[in-house]
Amino acid sequence: MISLDIPGFGKLDIEHLVLDYNGTLALDGNLLPGLGKLIKELAEDVQVHVLTADTLGQCEEELAELPVTIHIIDGDTEDQAKLNYVNTLGTEICACIGNGRNDLLMLRESALGIIISGAECMSMKSARVADIGATDITNALGLFTHPVRLLTTLRN
Template sequence: MLDLNIPGCKNLKVEKIVFDLNGTLACDGKLIAGVKESINRLSEEFEIYILTADTLGNAESLLRDLKAEVVIIEGNDGSKFKADFVEKLGRKRVIAVGNGNNDAQMLKNAELGIAIIGPEGTARAALLGAELISREINDVFDLIFNPDRIKATLRK
């Protein structure tokens, strides 16, 4: 759990982290270096969820060694599915991380939405929906492992 008072902003009490898969944790169907180790380390303190439409059909094999719940997006509206998923988890207890157009509302709904630039770039809507923007996924892991960095960035 992350319990962090951010002066002039909010008091985070987060227990769950939701990640988009493609463009966030993976690029071109392969996990980005460092993702497996960091997800498994985070799973010691948080419930971890990875959302994917499984466009490439390899999510199960790609994520089998991760201590996370893999959630396959149902239906044709991934944006709504992701946003609703965060709401169902209890948005005030969730960090959401993504980069795509279909992540924008999920990022906005979460208590802390983090957009990453990453190798695939970032949709403008995701940037506007996020509270914090990071260069790439390993920087996001570092923020969570060193929460004073979050405080330094978001304090008023």
């Protein structure tokens, strides 16, 4: 768990890190270079979850060696399905990272929402509800490997 008491923001007790796959962790279905090591490091402190519609069918293969829980979305609209998953974990103990419009609900409702602007860019609607914007996924995940960065970004 990652715990911080951030002046002007409040107390964070993050047990679950929920990540979008395509556009966030992956480009064109392929896990971005260097993320495997970072995810393994994060999994020592939080449970890592990956949510995806797996449009390109590569998520499970790409993440097979990593300590993550993969949830393939089907049925509901993607934004609602992602929020439903986060609700089952407990929004108050989840940090969520995504880039797309289908990430809006989980970014808004989680204890901490982070939008990234990567190679697939980002949804401005989702950016408006996120607590933090990051230039790429490595910088976003770095907020959790070096939690004092969260403090300096979010405090009043």
